[in-house]
Amino acid sequence: MTKRYAERTMMMPRTLTLLMLGGLLLAGCRGMQSEKPPVHPNQNMDYQERFDPQEANPFFADGRAMRPPVPGTVARGFLKADTRFYFGRTETGAYVERLPVAVTKEFVLRGRERYDIYCAVCHGGAGDGRGIIMVGNGGQGYGYTPAPSYHTDRLRTIEDGYLYDVIANGIRNMPGYAQQIPVADRWAIVAYLRALQRSQNAQEGDIPPSVLVSIQQGGSVSPDAGTSGSD
Numbered sequence: 001m002t003k004r005y006a007e008r009t010m011m012m013p014r015t016l017t018l019l020m021l022g023g024l025l026l027a028g029c030r031g032m033q034s035e036k037p038p039v040h041p042n043q044n045m046d047y048q049e050r051f052d053p054q055e056a057n058p059f060f061a062d063g064r065a066m067r068p069p070v071p072g073t074v075a076r077g078f079l080k081a082d083t084r085f086y087f088g089r090t091e092t093g094a095y096v097e098r099l100p101v102a103v104t105k106e107f108v109l110r111g112r113e114r115y116d117i118y119c120a121v122c123h124g125g126a127g128d129g130r131g132i133i134m135v136g137n138g139g140q141g142y143g144y145t146p147a148p149s150y151h152t153d154r155l156r157t158i159e160d161g162y163l164y165d166v167i168a169n170g171i172r173n174m175p176g177y178a179q180q181i182p183v184a185d186r187w188a189i190v191a192y193l194r195a196l197q198r199s200q201n202a203q204e205g206d207i208p209p210s211v212l213v214s215i216q217q218g219g220s221v222s223p224d225a226g227t228s229g230s231d
């Protein structure tokens with residue numbers, strides 16, 4: 001027992017030296033150039049039959065290795081069957097007359113917030129086309145195509161779906177905002193556009209009687225007066 005133990009301990013330095021020498025030899029090969037292919041003991045599926053992206057493949061009739069999705073394929077969660085909501089158009093492709101969502105006070109206020117972020121810089125806080133991009137720089141603007149006012153008969157009577165489409169896809173010199181503004185927010189902005197149009201074209205009947213009296217008496221009215229309706 002004691003003898004074997006002694007033998008083993010005596011062997012230790014020799015094994016260690018051998019191991020270290022081996023390690024040094026292996027490490028010594030790193031970085032050295034060689035014409036021969038490297039030794040590749042563990043294949044690890046490194047070489048296999050496959051096609052690279054965009055590669056040709058005679059197996060298919062169209063000669064492409066990359067297969068297009070089966071016609072009609074829809075990614076999960078991306079089915080936009082509700083054309084009115086997603087595109088502002090009816091099934092036949094006409095613009096919807098009225099926005100396809102319920103309009104609440106919160107919805108319009110959300111629209112105001114989004115409008116002030118995305119649209120007011122050009123179209124102005126009142127929708128009169130006098131945003132900072134148009135009237136800044138000492139009144140001469142920055143050379144951008146003038147943004148029109150929303151307060152024209154044409155835009156007052158135009159379909160809600162048309163306004164939605166302008167926001168999503170842009171129009172002529174105005175860029176589309178589909179990337180920045182999600183679908184529901186686009187409709188909220190449409191609702192707020194309508195409120196803006198009405199605010200700039202208000203009839204006496206639009207003003208709540210209490211506020212009307214205050215105006216007639218020459219008093220000032222806060223912008224939020226009357227917006228709460230029945231609540």
Ligand code: HEC
Pocket residue numbers: 115118119120121122123133144145146147148155163166167171172173174175177189193
């Ligand atoms: C960078 C400036 C700019 C921003 C921001 C902008 N617009 Fe415009 N908008 C324009 C210009 C310029 C036009 C006129 C385009 C043309 O006729 O070439 C226009 C036109 C319009 C029209 C009229 C389309 C018609 O048929 O005459 C509407 C409605 C409109 N914008 C709504 C919006 C809404 C809503 C937003 C916010 C989501 C917005 N715009 C953001 C510049 C802008």
